[in-house]
Amino acid sequence: MSKQHTDTSKFLSFVLRHEPQAIGLTLDREGWVEIAALIDGARQSGRALDEALIRDVVTSSDKKRFAISEDGLRIRAVQGHSTESVAIAYAEKVPPEFLYHGTATRFLESILKEGLKPGERQHVHLSEDVQTATAVGQRYGKPVVLKIEALRMHQQGFKFFQAENGVWLVTHLPTHCLQLA
Ligand code: HQG
Numbered sequence: 001m002s003k004q005h006t007d008t009s010k011f012l013s014f015v016l017r018h019e020p021q022a023i024g025l026t027l028d029r030e031g032w033v034e035i036a037a038l039i040d041g042a043r044q045s046g047r048a049l050d051e052a053l054i055r056d057v058v059t060s061s062d063k064k065r066f067a068i069s070e071d072g073l074r075i076r077a078v079q080g081h082s083t084e085s086v087a088i089a090y091a092e093k094v095p096p097e098f099l100y101h102g103t104a105t106r107f108l109e110s111i112l113k114e115g116l117k118p119g120e121r122q123h124v125h126l127s128e129d130v131q132t133a134t135a136v137g138q139r140y141g142k143p144v145v146l147k148i149e150a151l152r153m154h155q156q157g158f159k160f161f162q163a164e165n166g167v168w169l170v171t172h173l174p175t176h177c178l179q180l181a
Helices: 003-018 034-043 051-060 105-114 131-139 150-156
Strands: 065-067 074-077 099-104 124-126 143-148 169-170 179-181
Touching: 003 051, 003 074, 034 051, 034 074, 034 150, 051 065, 099 105, 099 124, 099 131, 131 143, 169 179
Parallel strands: none
Antiparallel strands: 065 074, 099 143, 124 169, 143 179
């Protein structure tokens, strides 16, 4: 990805997940906003965006962070929100036997005391493989991966959701279901 793409992707994450109001946008409950309004808001805050660049970033996003509506007019981030204006009705799904959460070793003591909490975001994010979880943990320091007995928890009534890019989401995870991978 070019610097322009990475930069635009970060900008889209910022306004579509966290601070839409920073450029005067209002997202609907499902996180959607008109692409025209996004371009307009960006321009007013001094950032040149056009539809081709947005589409390019959406298609080339390694983690498929964003989606464009079927009619081509709207865009949203598919997960990772912190803004309270969005409350996506994620599909509840039966998880695989195990899911993984990558974090940094410096958070471990607190996590093993309090369980996994969503932090600034609305959900705790889980991956289907150790490799992805390791990369997620690495963003914050020396990575460590926690293994979650997801299927067993689901069978006990715990709710698991999946975003359209494959990321698994839960509201929290108590300590008793966490073990080191
Ligand atoms: C930690 C990226 C102390 C948690 C990634 C994590 C992911 C605790 C941090 C997505 C804790 C929150 C999400 C507790 C949890 N005490 N620390 N009780 N409970 N934590 O960024 O999962 O590039 O909000 O372990 O790839 O790291 O943005 O969550 O380290 O998919 O698309 O608190 O973001 O994707 O950090 O990352 P984050 P995350 P994007």
